Amino acid sequence: RTAKMEAREEHIRESWIKAMEARLVRDELEKCHRSEGVNHYENCKWLVDKYLVMLKENKVCL
Template sequence: MAESEFKHAPSVSFDEIDYRNEVDLKKAQESMLKEQFVKIEVVKIVRKALENCFKVNGPNGYEDCREIADKYMALLPESRAQGYLGYQRNDPTK
């Protein structure tokens, strides 16, 4: 299957749904969880690349791997899985 043929799951937001419709609520919850898991996997990949860079460069790793380390540090604050309940309960539109 070519990359252009890959279909992404539709993104559903809590802002667009009626909380009384259980099907839409479940889709929004799953969409939010999928987004969080993708962010976590991206951080894992960058961390693995940083580890490999340090292994390859040895003592010069601090200088040679700086760009990867900066990217990793930038991704850390937003990589935590928080679930959907906090957002769902405090949704400002409802």
């Protein structure tokens, strides 16, 4: 393998890890919304903020 291919594979691997982390946060956000009911806007805000940052920063690039 060439160094360029290995670097590309490493980038793809890191990208997928970040995407899966965002997915886990999204799943936790869904649980929070269900469990908090009408108070979810207030009690889940920190998860929403974290998820939005992750969406902006962790795009999957192939």
